[in-house]
Amino acid sequence: MKTYINPNQIDWKKISERPSITTDNLMPLVRKVFKEVEKDGDKAISKYTAKFDKVNLANFQVSENEIALACTKVADPLKKAIKIAANNIEIFHNTQIVNKEVVETTKGVFCWQESRPIERVGVYIPGGTAPLFSTVLMLGIPARIAGCEKVVLCTPPNKFGEIDPAILYAAQLVGITEIFKVGGIQAIASLTYGTATIPKVFKVFGPGNQYVTAAKQFAQQCGIAIDMPAGPSELLVMADEKSNLNFVAADLLSQAEHGEDSQVIALLSSETMIEQLSLAVETQINALARRDTASAALKNSRIIVLKDLNERIKFVNQYAPEHLIITEQEPETILCQITNAGSVFIGPFTPESAGDYASGTNHTLPTNGFSTTYSGVNVDAFVKKITVQKITENGIKNIGETIEVMAEAEQLQAHKNAVTIRLKNLKNEN
Amino acid sequence: MKTYINPNQIDWKKISERPSITTDNLMPLVRKVFKEVEKDGDKAISKYTAKFDKVNLANFQVSENEIALACTKVADPLKKAIKIAANNIEIFHNTQIVNKEVVETTKGVFCWQESRPIERVGVYIPGGTAPLFSTVLMLGIPARIAGCEKVVLCTPPNKFGEIDPAILYAAQLVGITEIFKVGGIQAIASLTYGTATIPKVFKVFGPGNQYVTAAKQFAQQCGIAIDMPAGPSELLVMADEKSNLNFVAADLLSQAEHGEDSQVIALLSSETMIEQLSLAVETQINALARRDTASAALKNSRIIVLKDLNERIKFVNQYAPEHLIITEQEPETILCQITNAGSVFIGPFTPESAGDYASGTNHTLPTNGFSTTYSGVNVDAFVKKITVQKITENGIKNIGETIEVMAEAEQLQAHKNAVTIRLKNLKNEN
Numbered sequence: 001m002k003t004y005i006n007p008n009q010i011d012w013k014k015i016s017e018r019p020s021i022t023t024d025n026l027m028p029l030v031r032k033v034f035k036e037v038e039k040d041g042d043k044a045i046s047k048y049t050a051k052f053d054k055v056n057l058a059n060f061q062v063s064e065n066e067i068a069l070a071c072t073k074v075a076d077p078l079k080k081a082i083k084i085a086a087n088n089i090e091i092f093h094n095t096q097i098v099n100k101e102v103v104e105t106t107k108g109v110f111c112w113q114e115s116r117p118i119e120r121v122g123v124y125i126p127g128g129t130a131p132l133f134s135t136v137l138m139l140g141i142p143a144r145i146a147g148c149e150k151v152v153l154c155t156p157p158n159k160f161g162e163i164d165p166a167i168l169y170a171a172q173l174v175g176i177t178e179i180f181k182v183g184g185i186q187a188i189a190s191l192t193y194g195t196a197t198i199p200k201v202f203k204v205f206g207p208g209n210q211y212v213t214a215a216k217q218f219a220q221q222c223g224i225a226i227d228m229p230a231g232p233s234e235l236l237v238m239a240d241e242k243s244n245l246n247f248v249a250a251d252l253l254s255q256a257e258h259g260e261d262s263q264v265i266a267l268l269s270s271e272t273m274i275e276q277l278s279l280a281v282e283t284q285i286n287a288l289a290r291r292d293t294a295s296a297a298l299k300n301s302r303i304i305v306l307k308d309l310n311e312r313i314k315f316v317n318q319y320a321p322e323h324l325i326i327t328e329q330e331p332e333t334i335l336c337q338i339t340n341a342g343s344v345f346i347g348p349f350t351p352e353s354a355g356d357y358a359s360g361t362n363h364t365l366p367t368n369g370f371s372t373t374y375s376g377v378n379v380d381a382f383v384k385k386i387t388v389q390k391i392t393e394n395g396i397k398n399i400g401e402t403i404e405v406m407a408e409a410e411q412l413q414a415h416k417n418a419v420t421i422r423l424k425n426l427k428n429e430n
Numbered sequence: 431m432k433t434y435i436n437p438n439q440i441d442w443k444k445i446s447e448r449p450s451i452t453t454d455n456l457m458p459l460v461r462k463v464f465k466e467v468e469k470d471g472d473k474a475i476s477k478y479t480a481k482f483d484k485v486n487l488a489n490f491q492v493s494e495n496e497i498a499l500a501c502t503k504v505a506d507p508l509k510k511a512i513k514i515a516a517n518n519i520e521i522f523h524n525t526q527i528v529n530k531e532v533v534e535t536t537k538g539v540f541c542w543q544e545s546r547p548i549e550r551v552g553v554y555i556p557g558g559t560a561p562l563f564s565t566v567l568m569l570g571i572p573a574r575i576a577g578c579e580k581v582v583l584c585t586p587p588n589k590f591g592e593i594d595p596a597i598l599y600a601a602q603l604v605g606i607t608e609i610f611k612v613g614g615i616q617a618i619a620s621l622t623y624g625t626a627t628i629p630k631v632f633k634v635f636g637p638g639n640q641y642v643t644a645a646k647q648f649a650q651q652c653g654i655a656i657d658m659p660a661g662p663s664e665l666l667v668m669a670d671e672k673s674n675l676n677f678v679a680a681d682l683l684s685q686a687e688h689g690e691d692s693q694v695i696a697l698l699s700s701e702t703m704i705e706q707l708s709l710a711v712e713t714q715i716n717a718l719a720r721r722d723t724a725s726a727a728l729k730n731s732r733i734i735v736l737k738d739l740n741e742r743i744k745f746v747n748q749y750a751p752e753h754l755i756i757t758e759q760e761p762e763t764i765l766c767q768i769t770n771a772g773s774v775f776i777g778p779f780t781p782e783s784a785g786d787y788a789s790g791t792n793h794t795l796p797t798n799g800f801s802t803t804y805s806g807v808n809v810d811a812f813v814k815k816i817t818v819q820k821i822t823e824n825g826i827k828n829i830g831e832t833i834e835v836m837a838e839a840e841q842l843q844a845h846k847n848a849v850t851i852r853l854k855n856l857k858n859e860n
């Protein structure tokens with residue numbers, strides 16, 4: 001990890017740089033696969049599944065039998081853990097339902113918002129060495145709470161044409177029944193256009209590698225909404241002299257093991273902490289199975305010392321981390337001044353991995369500085385809000401003239417007429 | 431207007447087609463202007479303002495004097511109308527502030543969401559023949575309620591290098607002080623990259639012509655968020671035999687006058703209504719200053735008869751209109767079944783133009799079928815939500831094992847360690 005002692009503010013931007021990722025070079029391939037899926041549907045899905053996933057599948061849809069069988073294969077302790085996590089996620093996301101509030105802005109003019117689920121959503125779960133069943137919970141539960149009618153899950157098959165049982169178990173637990181063995185670009189393309197087998201959706205959620213990221217970007221250009229721009233995972237830990245540096249080291253490593261392009265930052269109040277922290281990282285990393293990945297990620301990572309608390313807060317806000325752990329004293333006071341972060345973990349006993357799995361918060365979060373602008377996934381992401389208004393006879397009498405004056409000033413006479421014709425009608429009736 | 435009597439459901443998709451718009455052909459120009467603005471900053475802005483707006487400006491920023499002078503030029507009745515509208519918009523959008531709600535998902539595990547304003551936002555107001563001061567209110571007021579620190583307004587100058595006084599009046603009324611005489615692609619590019627004069631922002635809001643739309647699409651690819659995909663304005667009116675068809679005609683025309691590519695749909699319960707409606711449209715259109723525009727828009731427009739109420743509701747949901755007027759009997763009952771619409775107007779005395787100006791709801795709404803997926807602009811669009819969690823010693827004891835089991839199953843050992851190290855620490859202390 002590169003170390004910076006009280007860096008000048010001019011250099012913060014440079015220090016905050018993420019490992020660069022570009023998907024531009026993948027776009028020709030993405031465009032090609034999308035075109036073929038649009039034209040040939042399932043045939044193109046078969047072709048690219050054979051090519052990229054090395055398996056020939058007669059049927060992409062996971063059957064009820066496969067789901068039932070998978071559920072018998074998941075060990076009981078894991079089932080229990082998944083259920084506890086699902087319950088916490090459900091409790092937390094249930095607080096995000098917004099009740100409608102009718103307001104009378106002018107006498108006789110009633111306005112409100114009503115929430116409606118996005119009817120059809122797609123959930124992408126990456127394959128790879130580890131089955132990310134936790135992401136199934138993180139996307140499936142808010143979708144169910146929102147009331148989405150159709151939740152379509154795509155995830156790549158392994159070379160035997162199978163899906164990890166834990167993914168299928170989590171899916172059935174949260175009520176997802178339409179599950180397809182399709183991964184990568186062809187999965188996102190099929191959700192964009194729909195095929196004979198795979199339904200078209202309006203919005204696509206979920207993480208993925210650079211191919212999936214590029215495909216989601218392209219889907220957006222085709223009029224499909226996406227959850228948020230994606231990037232490698234990040235963590236910033238704020239620590240002071242009283243922080244437990246063994247905990248800090250463990251937290252940094254938990255994020256570093258995600259991938260070689262992950263970035264972790266230790267933001268310390270004093271240089272005296274550097275040696276102990278470095279030693280703790282070194283000791284702990286050697287015991288890790290994924291130590292090579294973590295070591296590579298540490299090369300993108302930084303230890304930064306800023307003595308002044310206000311400077312530390314300022315740095316956090318301009319870095320805009322995906323995950324922020326505040327292990328300093330009085331974390332709540334610091335939190336009040338944090339403006340840019342995806343998810344914040346406060347106090348010594350709140351590891352970031354709690355939020356990844358089981359505390360109840362969502363782990364699908366904005367990376368790459370996008371926490372300046374985007375929220376993480378929540379129930380809001382699965383609904384849209386419709387505004388409604390109802391104006392009484394008195395109401396239109398009360399605001400009619402205001403509308404007429406403004407419409408005329410904007411030279412939109414027909415807009416004005418729509419009011420005038422109603423006011424005249426009311427006059428004639430009296 | 432093309433007329434369809436009880437069309438077969440198979441044909442609905444075809445009937446629902448919008449006038450096609452494509453911005454693909456503009457992308458080379460957009461890319462060129464963006465590149466130049468990124469490289470040359472204000473110099474490129476000057477160049478393109480001279481080229482596209484036919485005016486040479488030494489300074490793009492509107493001065494305090496110009497704003498003060500503009501305020502003296504706006505007629506008092508218009509000032510009064512703008513103030514009443516602003517007040518209603520403020521009342522309605524104030525209801526959209528969400529209070530934080532802390533939930534204990536497991537004993538000792540506290541989770542909540544906190545709202546934070548997006549620090550820097552850009553507001554684009556189109557130029558053209560009519561000054562769209564109402565859009566200044568619709569974007570400036572929720573930005574202020576959200577607490578955005580920097581709200582930057584760009585709008586094209588006329589050939590004398592001036593901005594319409596009503597726009598400047600509305601801007602100062604809602605507290606926008608950074609106003610720039612820059613329009614089109616170069617405005618969106620300057621908000622994307624920032625120049626010596628114009629600040630970079632994180633999210634860009636506002637309507638615009640096809641150049642602005644293409645520029646916003648490109649800005650999104652550069653990592654700038656946008657309010658929503660744009661398209662021509664639309665209105666669908668649901669009417670039955672008891673509806674006042676003169677009102678319906680006035681409402682259809684109010685939307686048709688927006689532009690030649692606007693689309694309006696009258697969805698009727700009976701063919702007996704067609705003649706009277708057509709006559710009312712014909713009579714009213716002749717009195718309009720913008721009758722040529724409205725006539726052209728009517729060519730893209732439709733009268734559709736569906737006798738069955740459930741079919742009408744189904745049609746609305748699959749069309750997903752920007753604006754929906756329900757003048758049928760018992761509109762509230764129908765509303766409950768509407769899943770896709772941007773803004774809904776219920777009852778005979780609720781013209782769509784009320785929502786355009788003064789009732790309090792926002793007029794920046796999803797078009798082109800995007801109300802399936804997107805909300806209109808509201809306070810939410812100017813904030814992002816940060817999740818926060820705090821776990822006590824007991825809390826981590828309660829959910830620690832769950833996290834460990836799940837992390838292990840996902841083969842993320844360092845995630846598990848971050849918990850284990852804390853649980854051990856607590857054991858050693860006792």
